[in-house]
Amino acid sequence: MDEASLKALLQQVKGGKVSVEHAVGKLKDLPFAELGYATLDTHRSLRFGFPEVVLGGPKTVEQLLGIVGALVSRKQTVLVTRLQPDKAEALLERFPKAQYHPEAGIFHLPQGKPKAGIVAVVTAGTSDIPVAEEAALTAEAMGATVRRVYDVGVAGIHRLLARREEIQGAHAAVVVAGMEGALASACGGLVGIPVVAVPTSVGYGASFGGVSALLAMLNSCASNVATMNIDNGFGGGFYATLISRTQGRR
Amino acid sequence: MDEASLKALLQQVKGGKVSVEHAVGKLKDLPFAELGYATLDTHRSLRFGFPEVVLGGPKTVEQLLGIVGALVSRKQTVLVTRLQPDKAEALLERFPKAQYHPEAGIFHLPQGKPKAGIVAVVTAGTSDIPVAEEAALTAEAMGATVRRVYDVGVAGIHRLLARREEIQGAHAAVVVAGMEGALASACGGLVGIPVVAVPTSVGYGASFGGVSALLAMLNSCASNVATMNIDNGFGGGFYATLISRTQGRR
Amino acid sequence: MDEASLKALLQQVKGGKVSVEHAVGKLKDLPFAELGYATLDTHRSLRFGFPEVVLGGPKTVEQLLGIVGALVSRKQTVLVTRLQPDKAEALLERFPKAQYHPEAGIFHLPQGKPKAGIVAVVTAGTSDIPVAEEAALTAEAMGATVRRVYDVGVAGIHRLLARREEIQGAHAAVVVAGMEGALASACGGLVGIPVVAVPTSVGYGASFGGVSALLAMLNSCASNVATMNIDNGFGGGFYATLISRTQGRR
Amino acid sequence: MDEASLKALLQQVKGGKVSVEHAVGKLKDLPFAELGYATLDTHRSLRFGFPEVVLGGPKTVEQLLGIVGALVSRKQTVLVTRLQPDKAEALLERFPKAQYHPEAGIFHLPQGKPKAGIVAVVTAGTSDIPVAEEAALTAEAMGATVRRVYDVGVAGIHRLLARREEIQGAHAAVVVAGMEGALASACGGLVGIPVVAVPTSVGYGASFGGVSALLAMLNSCASNVATMNIDNGFGGGFYATLISRTQGRR
Amino acid sequence: MDEASLKALLQQVKGGKVSVEHAVGKLKDLPFAELGYATLDTHRSLRFGFPEVVLGGPKTVEQLLGIVGALVSRKQTVLVTRLQPDKAEALLERFPKAQYHPEAGIFHLPQGKPKAGIVAVVTAGTSDIPVAEEAALTAEAMGATVRRVYDVGVAGIHRLLARREEIQGAHAAVVVAGMEGALASACGGLVGIPVVAVPTSVGYGASFGGVSALLAMLNSCASNVATMNIDNGFGGGFYATLISRTQGRR
């Protein structure tokens, strides 16, 4: 509530147009719903144009049914990430209009048609695809048009060069890579758009579950690279779509 | 060079309108200048609308004079980061129209007037200001309007709340914080714009030179946070400005 | 035994009121019980007003039955932490008056009514609840009144602000958070009471099993935050209750 | 502002006893002072009974003079930590009533007589004393009575045993130790009060600048041990004094 | 395509001997095959004299059948590493002429007879043999003659001394060792040939899954030691064979 609205409200109190009780309610009203085990941030869709996303993995089926139900009853799009197949089944039974993408672990129940720009999703190898799909499906759920450019790692750099135009034409690119994570820098150097780098835990030995790729991305010699947490495909897709929407939001 | 231009060029060769030598030149021409110790990427300003930025710290005065001279002769804006005062003095003597900001270590010699959007630069404490200024001056050099929101760390969260509107109104925010780096998440949760988090090496003991803040930012529970390398104010300012320009670029 | 009691005892020896053998026994008597595989510290309840707590996880059922039996025979409250359900079943069969809380892995067999102050237990997310319950049940077993404030992480800071009074009114707060652990600093900044921060292993990738949250808490910019080991809900509840009792103990 | 006061204020607005402008001012008034480079949290002394403490190390003399002046003008006690001798000299010239303790790097300008309980400060070795003094002087500045128990590390455990009563009689103990940090556990096992463990960077090789002691303290087998950041003597003293005051605060 | 060929091609276009369409095809032709989920680098066998090797572990049976089929149809040798037995079975059914080595997890379908030099494969212990066999079988698939020198770790250095001549006579040696990895230095000091060190995850505790051996190898006091990733037997065998072929390649 900004100063102007506050002043207006108080004027109404003064003028008797609004009761003290009503004003107290207005001023102390907090923008969330209390479920006991969860406190839903229902104003979030105002802030982002997209509701709170639910991390499915560690929650019980009961908690998930409650949270999804609360969102649905508020007519908000539902996106559950990292959802195990067995929990997905229980949710789909209750909410048959939803879709579940097992490879990416994404459960999606859309409301309305959000709009966003173009997002390229690029992977170094075949093994990075599950994380990339988490990014791509998130972006699509948020209204983005997604261009998938898969298996173009730097061990054969000509594969990336051949698809440069396609990436350059997007508003933002999500680059998904494990092992040494060099694709983020190589791609960042080739295109003039913001690159959201997502390291994956693909690799073994001194890849340390994605730390090697993470460090490479943080140390990128290309200035247009920002980094997400390891395997955080959802975050990559969300952030890139946010960038692609910067235009429309204002 | 895309397929259509290639075809057109070859048609001109076939038709004798363009000599073989000229076409060879066109096709083999590589977009950089070789200085011996450095290979300037002069096409970069086409890709980003901003030329290659020079990391000043580890370079000798001779190398810097050569590189800056080469950029100036190509009429490109020059931005040197992490420049020590004594080297700055030598550069300023040769290029008196440039400006040097000692706190942020930035040397700037503008050419033309680039245009970009609004970037908020937010810091947790007073000690984070040098890195924040590196971000702010970079953004300004690239044409952004910068809103400085300093010393609003989470130990007194009402200071941040009081300036929420100011940040929310920008196209992107650079959040600069050391110690536990909690400001990135707190700020990300309050505003609906892309947040570029820059951890700083401010702190001691288990802050491990910024690693603690870096990890906090990578693990942010707010989805609109992407992370830069420790103390990389330049990267934060560059990336946020790139986002703010996404609109104009297309 | 302090100097005065020592002197008194020796006076009694001198005066023949106490035999040499008895005095030897007094002086060499050590305050623990030897079970072979375990050495119970039975004087501990004198020091803390609460007996030694048993870490259940790595012990065998036989060892647990022996240890719990020894405590019960000394009429001491029993608290077993990290107890697996199958071992709990065996213990409950033998000690049917005890209670087992499977979510928190806590086995409790109370003796008498301990008294302590008010402890707030605060969590960032739904996934932090098991560790929080370990803290809350420990505090309750030690006589504290517990206020549960769950799912109020910084990604939606208004949820925390709304419950500030409730936390501030406690003698100490246990703040349980994974991922970037920012809640400890945010909460510490809002309230003027000692905060005991418990990082959880909730998160993935660069959360490194709770290390990210742990570092954030150790580096907290709020001075009223001290930190426990990762997932150590028991320790958090124990320590906060100890603080809440500081008053009554003297 | 709680609901009752809010209601009262609105009643006064309604009744015309308070102007709309005044109410707006009341409601939007934020409890801090903006210095440009710093945002002082002047309500902090209400929350903690002690004003914001200033980390002196990374600030310039100009910033420090401004901040200390602002606190003094609000009649608040000033405590600057980690202050270098040359900056201290400049501050002492302006504020001659203050005291500077060079070993601990503490600058103190008291206002009024705060009251707190008894705090024991215990060190493992002679080299831990500077950090211990930071803790002790902080506690004394906050009104605590401090008992110094120095150089009682576990390599000669009888030295600790001999002073057990002295520590046990305090409300809380700050245990300061480097190298393997075993003193925190040994001391925690001996006394029934809350122990605030402060690891120091004393040691070499695999002590890793205090990490070894830090880990030992986090993993303490004694339940009454909570841990501060490496070398954070100030934090240890602050936290222990807060505990010792729990009684008086309510 | 070098400048001369480019000039020749353009001359042909000019002279009408080559159509514009054909030249476009030539110039834009990219040396890889697109499978959707994978982009095969079919020119690789020209670069290395050995086709792209497929990392089997994280791929699905369907992906593997597609990739192996594509390579076979191009008459290229197939080498799949880290292949699980159940996937191997599916591949063998389709490609019965191939061989599968379960201990080393290697699937091999040869085409033609490659030629290379002599490679020694040396292990510290019996437990290092699976990684060593991955190296040895890779080298043999690439045409090398392999000398296996197993279980000659430095705890009994005379075992290594007794077989020194055998190793010295090879073109390159792959040294496979876990635990403290000292064999690489000891072997490197004894022979005058390039040593490719492969750390293994054999060991426990502070071996940290091979990191201890990795660090030892990187810090080798012998100058003729270069290091591969942990457990990367394939890489060791590939690299040593490449060295052994340096002679024949020119």
Place this chain on the structure above:
Amino acid sequence: MDEASLKALLQQVKGGKVSVEHAVGKLKDLPFAELGYATLDTHRSLRFGFPEVVLGGPKTVEQLLGIVGALVSRKQTVLVTRLQPDKAEALLERFPKAQYHPEAGIFHLPQGKPKAGIVAVVTAGTSDIPVAEEAALTAEAMGATVRRVYDVGVAGIHRLLARREEIQGAHAAVVVAGMEGALASACGGLVGIPVVAVPTSVGYGASFGGVSALLAMLNSCASNVATMNIDNGFGGGFYATLISRTQGRR
């Protein structure tokens, strides 16, 4: 073979008392037996008075049967460590006179009666006992008299003090502790004998699988503490027994 023996042998060759063939045999004879997959160091029992110990864990039953058989045929004591129960069963069937201790994972087939001194084995908690038993059984197999002092960790330091004499009377002590590993320093400070510290992986969170205890032991403020690898009970028992035998060996 020292210079004198060498000279004597050559004199015998010169004088025709020893054939050239015999001398070649003598000089080239190497003190180990080659099994193909293992190279037994059969001279080891001369060096240590105890044969090579076999790490059972990663070896196959076939390899173990071969190695144990080879040792038995040379009339050497067999000690296999970290042996899984199923493999132990197969070995016991073939070598029924052997003993298997499942808790410690030790398989023992004695030959003769070795002699050694007194070794104390001390543990911090009940959970450290498996590693301690590995140490104790190894020491007993090597002829030592073992004094077990279990569950005397520093959280109740009087338990350790009560058994100080018992430890002090040994030639060397193995101190086994997880969590913060403080027992090594406390025990080292109390007794004047060499302490062999064995960190265990007991603990959770920031114990990092024993790293915390390991670091504490390496940084011990007691000078009579040397450290073994995490969970290396065998090494601790072996080393302490070696110390206890120093007398008899010379």
Place this chain on the structure above:
Amino acid sequence: MDEASLKALLQQVKGGKVSVEHAVGKLKDLPFAELGYATLDTHRSLRFGFPEVVLGGPKTVEQLLGIVGALVSRKQTVLVTRLQPDKAEALLERFPKAQYHPEAGIFHLPQGKPKAGIVAVVTAGTSDIPVAEEAALTAEAMGATVRRVYDVGVAGIHRLLARREEIQGAHAAVVVAGMEGALASACGGLVGIPVVAVPTSVGYGASFGGVSALLAMLNSCASNVATMNIDNGFGGGFYATLISRTQGRR
């Protein structure tokens, strides 16, 4: 004080032969001297046959003069380690009979003639000599005969083999090595005596200030290797001499 002496003392109290005051004094007398900033453990020389060693580095000249004076007045040998030359000068002025070894940073003021066995000190390279000398001088101060075997690292293993007998003939060996630390395993495998491994911070890059050598030593495949902290030459010499005296002590 054991039970028998306790009983005897109490009998004397009973019989009036010893006053209560005297007995109190006896029983409460603690074996250390309090200097204010240091608590000297004067009974240590009874436990170890060697007094407390003083770590000189972090102490002030005043503290050192006080501590050394207190030891001298008790007629105890003084050994100060890691002493800087300027502090040494001040000590030598006051105690002119002492000796200072600047390379090793050791200050030594002997009292009487301690006796110990033979200790070999072995280094990998020339750069490891300062740490080795710290070990050797410590051992000599404790009465050991030291055999120096320097610069025999595994990059030229024949150098070590040539001096094997010399090492084998000692009671214990201190092996000092940086970089990959392989010498500890190689030496441990060659000799049948206890090896005390001291990693040094010699090296660069991935040697991480000695961590690489430390890990190699902890993971040694030779069972007769125990490890000291990085650069802890004093500890190595102390521990090896303790072993060498095990014989004479009983």
Place this chain on the structure above:
Amino acid sequence: MDEASLKALLQQVKGGKVSVEHAVGKLKDLPFAELGYATLDTHRSLRFGFPEVVLGGPKTVEQLLGIVGALVSRKQTVLVTRLQPDKAEALLERFPKAQYHPEAGIFHLPQGKPKAGIVAVVTAGTSDIPVAEEAALTAEAMGATVRRVYDVGVAGIHRLLARREEIQGAHAAVVVAGMEGALASACGGLVGIPVVAVPTSVGYGASFGGVSALLAMLNSCASNVATMNIDNGFGGGFYATLISRTQGRR
């Protein structure tokens, strides 16, 4: 000495053609020179065709003069690495025919003309040049022809593509890169020769002194990449030259 030569020698002893003393000398002769503080491995030039290289940094001028003198008197090429300018001056005074390259810290005194193949030395940035020059000068000292390809990092991948042929034509390439180290993979993917990757400590923040680049290189998705220690330019040049000489050695 192999069996045949041994047999022949013994035959000569038997036949009286060689005296026992001479044979003893032959058999016990060890291939090194003892300087007291250093043990020169003078047979090394036989093994590698290049004598032992001296690490200059940590050695004193006296030690260096002694070692270099000993090598010169044996007519061996001298290469001292990491030599500080002041020490170099002292060496040059004594050995005026030598050369010192201050940027690379290399001191070189050649004897004869070694022969080797072609080595490419490639750097990512200008700041990597000192390490690259250490590699290049080492390779040249060993007889290699060096191709310097500097400042071709992946942020502008076309710079690397333009010089691909030059690198591909070498026998081996040393790739020197800091920050994210992506150049090793990109270069390895482009050329079919062995790549020796040298990470540099160039970078800041999360580059951790070269660890980030080191990990990237160890995890390279290109199979023809082996890795050296951080900043080990000498090792890279040595190893690549060794590969390039494979042909001539046999």
